[in-house]
Amino acid sequence: MQILSNLLAESLRGFLDGVVAAIPRVLSGLVFLALAYALVRVVLGIVRRSVRRIYPAERELVGNLVVTVVAVFLWFGVALTLLKILGMGDVAASLGTAVGFIALGVSYALSEMIEDTVAGVYLLRDPDFNPGYRVEAKGVTGTVAAIELRKTRIDTDDGDRVVLANREIEGKWTYEGSGEAASD
Numbered sequence: 667m668q669i670l671s672n673l674l675a676e677s678l679r680g681f682l683d684g685v686v687a688a689i690p691r692v693l694s695g696l697v698f699l700a701l702a703y704a705l706v707r708v709v710l711g712i713v714r715r716s717v718r719r720i721y722p723a724e725r726e727l728v729g730n731l732v733v734t735v736v737a738v739f740l741w742f743g744v745a746l747t748l749l750k751i752l753g754m755g756d757v758a759a760s761l762g763t764a765v766g767f768i769a770l771g772v773s774y775a776l777s778e779m780i781e782d783t784v785a786g787v788y789l790l791r792d793p794d795f796n797p798g799y800r801v802e803a804k805g806v807t808g809t810v811a812a813i814e815l816r817k818t819r820i821d822t823d824d825g826d827r828v829v830l831a832n833r834e835i836e837g838k839w840t841y842e843g844s845g846e847a848a849s850d
Contacts, residue, residue, distance in 0.1 A: 806822060
């Protein structure tokens with residue numbers, strides 16, 4: 667019984683020593699988290715305002731994508747730094763490496779979707795390719811009904827709506843509106 671009580675007392679003492687030793691790191695982590703939260707909010711506010719100036723209201727989707735990507739990178743950096751402050755630098759390094767490999771795999775798996783999105787950003791920024799314009803793209807001639815990040819919808823003269831992936835359109839379309847061919 668004496669051995670059990672000594673073991674329990676030693677375990678409790680070790681636990682309390684660990685808690686006391688961890689308090690400065692936890693407090694530093696909380697202060698860092700509060701400062702990081704404020705800084706991330708300020709940076710995202712600046713990015714959001716800048717994006718609103720660059721993209722008109724009808725292109726809000728592209729702006730939201732930019733803000734989301736910036737937010738993900740900032741918060742991931744905050745999380746890794748917080749782990750380092752809490753004394754888990756090895757975990758932070760492993761997590762950063764693992765996420766890098768996962769991102770590489772995801773980007774490969776989603777390469778066509780990413781290609782569509784990048785092409786969509788270019789099409790949305792192109793002043794010669796807007797809803798209401800007559801275009802010919804991939805053998806389809808009609809009026810651009812909508813441009814989204816991944817797809818463009820074209821209404822043909824027959825009344826059909828054709829949906830094309832942006833990667834298939836960007837760089838291979840012709841403006842048909844005034845008869846002059848202005849290919850991108």
